[in-house]
Amino acid sequence: MTAAPAAPARSRAPVISRAVPLSAARLLRVELRRSAMPWILPLIAALFWFDSYRPSTGTAPLYPLRTFWNMGQGHTIIDFGPFVAAVAAWMGSRDGRRGLADLVTATARPRWAAQLATWAATAIWAVAAYLAFVGVMFGVYAGQGVTGSPPWWWVAVGAAGVTAFSAAGFAVGAWWPSRFAAPVAAFGGFLALAMSSQTGFKHASGWSLILPTNSNGTFQNSDSGIFYPWVPDLPIARIMFLAGIAVATLGLAGLPARAGGQWLRRAAAALTLAGVAIAGTAVGLAGTATQSAQGMIIPALHDAASDAPIAYTPACGRAAGTPVCVNPAYQRWLPAVTAALAPALTEVAGLPGAPARATQVADSYVSGAAGPPQALTIGGRPPVLRLSLGQLNLPGPCGFCSGAVAAKLFTGQLRLLFAHTFTGAGSGPGSPAQQAVQAALLRGAGISFAAQPLLMGTAENYPGPQPDSATGPVFAAAERLAALPATARHAWLATHLTALRAGRLTLGELP
Amino acid sequence: MNVEISDVTRRFGRTRAVAGVSLLTGPGVFGLLCPNGAGKTTLLRMMATVIPPSSGEVRLLGRDPAGYGPRREIRRRLGYLPQNLGYYPGFTVAEFVEFFALLKEVPPGRVPHAVATAIERVDLGGRAKAKLRTLSGGMLRRAGIAQAIVNEPELLLLDEPTAGLDPEQRVAFRALLRELSERATVIVSTHLVEDVGAACSEVAVMDAGKIVFHGAPAALTASGEGSGAAGDSPLERGYSAVLANARSAAAVAS
Numbered sequence: 001m002t003a004a005p006a007a008p009a010r011s012r013a014p015v016i017s018r019a020v021p022l023s024a025a026r027l028l029r030v031e032l033r034r035s036a037m038p039w040i041l042p043l044i045a046a047l048f049w050f051d052s053y054r055p056s057t058g059t060a061p062l063y064p065l066r067t068f069w070n071m072g073q074g075h076t077i078i079d080f081g082p083f084v085a086a087v088a089a090w091m092g093s094r095d096g097r098r099g100l101a102d103l104v105t106a107t108a109r110p111r112w113a114a115q116l117a118t119w120a121a122t123a124i125w126a127v128a129a130y131l132a133f134v135g136v137m138f139g140v141y142a143g144q145g146v147t148g149s150p151p152w153w154w155v156a157v158g159a160a161g162v163t164a165f166s167a168a169g170f171a172v173g174a175w176w177p178s179r180f181a182a183p184v185a186a187f188g189g190f191l192a193l194a195m196s197s198q199t200g201f202k203h204a205s206g207w208s209l210i211l212p213t214n215s216n217g218t219f220q221n222s223d224s225g226i227f228y229p230w231v232p233d234l235p236i237a238r239i240m241f242l243a244g245i246a247v248a249t250l251g252l253a254g255l256p257a258r259a260g261g262q263w264l265r266r267a268a269a270a271l272t273l274a275g276v277a278i279a280g281t282a283v284g285l286a287g288t289a290t291q292s293a294q295g296m297i298i299p300a301l302h303d304a305a306s307d308a309p310i311a312y313t314p315a316c317g318r319a320a321g322t323p324v325c326v327n328p329a330y331q332r333w334l335p336a337v338t339a340a341l342a343p344a345l346t347e348v349a350g351l352p353g354a355p356a357r358a359t360q361v362a363d364s365y366v367s368g369a370a371g372p373p374q375a376l377t378i379g380g381r382p383p384v385l386r387l388s389l390g391q392l393n394l395p396g397p398c399g400f401c402s403g404a405v406a407a408k409l410f411t412g413q414l415r416l417l418f419a420h421t422f423t424g425a426g427s428g429p430g431s432p433a434q435q436a437v438q439a440a441l442l443r444g445a446g447i448s449f450a451a452q453p454l455l456m457g458t459a460e461n462y463p464g465p466q467p468d469s470a471t472g473p474v475f476a477a478a479e480r481l482a483a484l485p486a487t488a489r490h491a492w493l494a495t496h497l498t499a500l501r502a503g504r505l506t507l508g509e510l511p
Numbered sequence: 512m513n514v515e516i517s518d519v520t521r522r523f524g525r526t527r528a529v530a531g532v533s534l535l536t537g538p539g540v541f542g543l544l545c546p547n548g549a550g551k552t553t554l555l556r557m558m559a560t561v562i563p564p565s566s567g568e569v570r571l572l573g574r575d576p577a578g579y580g581p582r583r584e585i586r587r588r589l590g591y592l593p594q595n596l597g598y599y600p601g602f603t604v605a606e607f608v609e610f611f612a613l614l615k616e617v618p619p620g621r622v623p624h625a626v627a628t629a630i631e632r633v634d635l636g637g638r639a640k641a642k643l644r645t646l647s648g649g650m651l652r653r654a655g656i657a658q659a660i661v662n663e664p665e666l667l668l669l670d671e672p673t674a675g676l677d678p679e680q681r682v683a684f685r686a687l688l689r690e691l692s693e694r695a696t697v698i699v700s701t702h703l704v705e706d707v708g709a710a711c712s713e714v715a716v717m718d719a720g721k722i723v724f725h726g727a728p729a730a731l732t733a734s735g736e737g738s739g740a741a742g743d744s745p746l747e748r749g750y751s752a753v754l755a756n757a758r759s760a761a762a763v764a765s
Contacts, residue, residue, distance in 0.1 A: 022619040030610050034601050099597030103658075106559040107614035108586040114614055261579030 023109075024117060031121030037087050041129050047079045048133050053140070060394045062329060063148035064224045066141055071154040072219030073197070074212045076134060077161040082189035084126045084162055085169030089185035091122045092170035092253070096177020110260030112268060115174055115253055123166040130162045131155070147329035149225040149310075153235035160242035161212045165189055167246035174253040209234060209296065210241045210286035218296050222390030226329045227362035228309050231295035233302050234286065241282035248275025293364040309362075319358065320345040326360040326389065336395050336407060337387070340414035343445040348422055351490070352497050353378060355385035363390030374427050375461040376417040385418070392417075393460045413459035415445045416452075420462065424501025427463050432474050433505040439470075439478035440489070449475055449482075477510045484511060512537050512570075513666055513696035514558065519567030520720075521553050528553040530720035531567070540692045542711035542728070543700040544750055550720040551700045552594055555668050558698065559591040572665055587616050590664030594671045594700075596655040600644035604635050604654050607643055611658040629661040632687060634680070648675040656684070660691065667697045673706055685710040704746045708732075716753050723757035 052070035059065040070076045092115070095101050105111060138150050169185040176184075193213060200214030208214055224230050254260065254268025289296045294307065314325035319338040322345050326334050341358060348354045355378055364373050375391040378384070392413060393405040419441040423434040430438065442452055449470035457466040467474070481489060492511050499505050516534040520527060529550045545551045556562050557569060560576045572588055574581035598607060608626045617625050630639050633653035638646065643654060652675045659667060673681045688697055688710045701707060707714050708728050716724035716731070724731060728746060735748030740755060742748035 023613050023616065023622075026619050026622065027610070027613045030602075030606055030613070034599065034606065036601075094599070095597075098599060099595055100599070101597075102556060102559070102561045102593050103591060103597065103611075104614060105561050106586060106589060106591045107611065108583050108616040109614045110583075261583070 024113070027109075027114070027117045028120055028124075031118050032124065035118075035121045035125050036090055037084075037122050037125035037129075040083050040087050041125075044080055044083050044129065045133065047083075048076065048137075051079050052076045052133075053137050056137075057144075058397050060222075060397050061141075061144055061146040061332070062222055062226065063141070063146055063150055064219065064222050064226070066146050067151050067154065068215065068219050070137070071151050071158065072215035073200070074158070074161070074193075074215075076130065076158045077165075077212050078193050078197070080126065080130055080158075080162050081165040081193050082186045084122075085165040085172070085189035086182040086186035087126075088119065088122045088166040088169030089173035089181040091118050092173025093177035093179070093181040094118065094173070097179055101177070105258050110264050112254035112259040112264060115170075115259075116250065119167065119170040119250065119253075122170065123163050126162050126166050127159050130159055134158065145332070147226070147332075149230070151225060151230050153230055153232045154219075157212055157235045157238045157242070160239045160246075164242040164245040164249075167249045171249040171252045175256075205289065205291075207283050207287045209289050210238060210283050212238055212242065223327075223363040224295060226310070226327055226390075228294045229306050231292070231297060231302075232306060233298040234289060234296045236301050237282045237285045237289075237298055240285070241279050244275045244277070244279025244282060246275070247278065248272050251275055291365055293362075295365055314359070320349060322355060322357055322385075324358040324387075326387070330360060330389055330394075333389065333394050336410055337389070337414065340411040341385075341418065344415045344418045344422075344441070347441050347444040348493075351493055353383050353422065353501070356382035358385035358387055361386045361388050363388050374417075374421060374463070376414075376421045378421055385421075391461045409455075409458060412447055412451070412455045413462070415442055415447060416455055416459050416462060419445070424503070425463075429463060429465055431503045431505070432507045433477070433500060433510060434503070435474045436477040436481065436507060436510055437493070437500060439475060440481040443478065443482040444486075444489075449478065473507055477507045481510055513572055514541075514698070515568075515570040516558075517568040519554075519557065519564040519569060521550075521557060521562065522565045523553075527720055529557070529564070532717075532720070532722050533567075534715065534722065534725070536696055536698070536713060538692060538694060538696055539712040540688050540697045540699060540710050542707035542714040543698060543717060544702075544704060544707055544714060544731075545700070545717035546754065549717040551717050552670060553720075554717070555591075555593075555670050555698070555700055558666075559589065559668050560585055561591075585666070587662065588665040589615075590659035590662065590667040590669075592655050592659040592669045592672055594674075596651065598643045598651060598654070600642065602643050603640050604630060604643065604646070604657070605639040607654055608657045608661050612661045615662040617662050625661050625663070629657040632660065633657045634683065649677060649680060652676060653680070656687075660687075663695075664691075665695045667691060667695055668700075669697065670700045671702070672699060673701065673703060681706070704744065704750055708744075708746045716750060716757075718754055718757050719761065721757075724753040 052075045056066045056069050095104050104114065134155055172185045173181040196211040197213045199208045200211050200216065204216035218234050251268045251272030255265060259265055259268065285298050285300055288300065289298045312328055315328045315331040315334055316323055316325040317334050317338045318324060319341040324338050324341060326337065375388045377386045393410065395405055395407045395410040419438040420430065422441065423430060423437045425434045425438065439449060439452055443449060447455065453467045453469055456462055496505060512535050514534060514536045516532055519529060519532045521529040532554060543551050557564050558571065560582050563577065569576060571585045574585050576582040576585050602610065605626055608629050609622060612622045612625055630636055633656050635650060635653050635657060638650060643651065646654065656672060659669065673684060676684060691697055699711065711728055714728050714731055715722050731749040731753065732745045733749065735742065735745060735752040738748065738752035740748045740751035742751050
């Protein structure tokens with residue numbers, strides 16, 4: 001030990017206003033360098049890869065479908081939450097575990113302020129890792145040609161979730177400085193997320209919408225971020241909720257007597273109450289959420305300007321001479337759509353109500369009394385076939401079904417739904433005569449009677465009951481109609497389509 | 512006076528760890544000699560403003576630590592080395608000392624110089640970038656001393672500072688104490704009476720929560736002359752004699 005080469009400047013009455021932020025920044029830098037969080041990141045990365053990314057690649061390359069699992073159902077938060085809470089608890093309990101409590105208490109900086117620096121470093125690492133992992137995932141998606149716009153609001157919910165878990169875990173460690181604080185925080189975090197998921201599976205309205213793993217009414221639609229922006233209302237409420245939890249739990253860490261002076265502890269108490277109030281307000285707001293066509297809307301948070309549709313230049317092709325246009329996000333499926341529609345459009349060409357063109361329309365979250373909205377409808381003058389492709393299982397990796405959807409199944413379901421809507425059956429099964437004409441049209445479009453019952457059972461969005469087999473009076477009538485020469489069938493349809501669509505024809509009136 | 516303690520007691524439940532201690536001391540090295548369990552660590556913790564007294568008055572550096580503002584001012588000017596020094600194994604020596612410099616609110620612009628100086632003073636300059644987990648016990652103790660002196664304290668409390676130091680380092684440490692005591696009050700608690708003899712201008716002996724001797728080391732040495740008390744050195748014999756007298760007096764009183 002040696003004498004000082006030069007006596008350091010003494011710490012007399014520092015200029016608080018400038019020194020404090022700089023000092024806090026230096027403290028944060030030290031904490032960032034020595035945070036335990038980076039050690040757990042490889043494990044989280046592996047979990048993220050296997051739980052958040054890989055399952056998502058089994059869905060169609062549209063952002064709403066790709067991110068349904070990891071963002072909508074909150075698997076990114078599930079992958080991060082318990083581990084982040086554990087490491088934060090480990091860091092929060094550090095001084096107590098390491099026998100440094102006395103030494104740290106005997107320093108001038110308020111204990112709470114020093115703890116906040118430790119927590120901030122933990123949270124910065126966790127949130128930065130979360131954003132980096134999600135960024136890489138979205139980068140990979142972009143490389144895979146995923147279309148639409150990423151759900152940035154839901155990314156923000158995840159970041160807020162990670163922050164909340166870090167704050168809650170830290171508070172556990174600060175209050176209970178034991179080596180068991182970390183496993184307890186991890187288990188608590190896991191339990192909270194499990195309960196959140198279970199509640200989320202059961203409830204599509206009310207307060208439970210605030211839970212970060214509840215995807216009901218917000219994420220089951222393929223066209224969010226494609227035809228219209230992601231509705232930010234519920235994400236904002238969830239961010240408020242999670243931020244409230246973070247603020248409240250951080251405030252709790254400032255309540256013990258050794259945390260700081262009276263004013264600081266009062267500030268901590270105020271912060272705790274403010275956090276509880278913010279979280280409570282968010283829960284209340286979530287309870288007022290209502291389902292709109294574009295997602296969950298919270299009246300107090302909703303900005304009507306965000307409802308404006310996203311402008312786009314459609315991608316167009318032709319099916320049997322009929323123009324078919326889709327959103328560019330769906331362009332990869334345009335050949336499959338035109339190929340599927342061509343025989344069906346040929347079958348009805350020249351008939352009253354035959355579409356002059358086909359155009360894609362946005363999927364809707366709102367279901368009517370008769371069930372979900374029809375995927376294919378015909379209306380307007382001249383008649384336009386409106387395709388809500390977002391409701392269908394598209395060829396390739398599918399949205400919510402298991403395994404890949406074969407092009408043949410996609411073709412069949414599009415022709416089935418077209419024939420169904422063309423006969424005027426609407427959102428119900430249709431009259432027996434309508435069912436028979438539908439079957440005959442499908443037969444004309446290349447789908448045998450024998451294949452039709454199975455098709456009805458597997459097609460997405462088909463409203464009618466599935467017959468056991470292609471027998472009975474409906475199929476008998478259909479066979480009679482299909483057996484007619486094309487010109488005779490065409491002529492009969494031209495004459496009777498209006499009555500058929502009005503539901504006035506009986507099976508006996510079919511030729 | 513930098514330390515003014517008047518009739519201070521501290522209880523932990525039914526146990527009275529410190530029982531009516533009064534102490535006045537100014538700049539210089541003050542030695543605190545006591546057997547295990549005598550209450551010195553509790554007394555030092557009170558002087559370090561970690562725990563408040565149960566009764567009595569404490570004034571440090573002319574301030575009452577009961578109030579948060581004065582306590583914070585005291586802590587800016589305080590250096591403390593606990594008996595059982597905890598540490599963050601992943602921190603380097605420099606980071607550990609910097610961490611405490613920042614907690615002690617050393618002006619941030621002066622932190623790098625203060626850290627370098629403190630590390631040099633404990634002769635750890637060559638290990639500044641070594642992780643604490645890689646250091647020997649003696650080096651860790653020196654890192655602990657570095658964090659205690661990084662803010663150039665006016666009141667330095669050292670609980671068993673020489674434990675784990677080799678003889679050469681202990682000699683150097685005593686020189687450091689003498690240098691620091693030119694401007695500061697240094698209170699050193701130790702079991703090693705030779706440290707007291709070599710470095711302290713004043714010494715107190717504690718037993719059963721009370722100060723049973725307060726004076727110059729020479730006076731302590733004199734207490735042992737002709738007493739027949741056990742000890743390898745005159746100072747040790749003085750220490751043993753003081754303790755024996757205090758215990759017999761206590762036995763008579765009870």
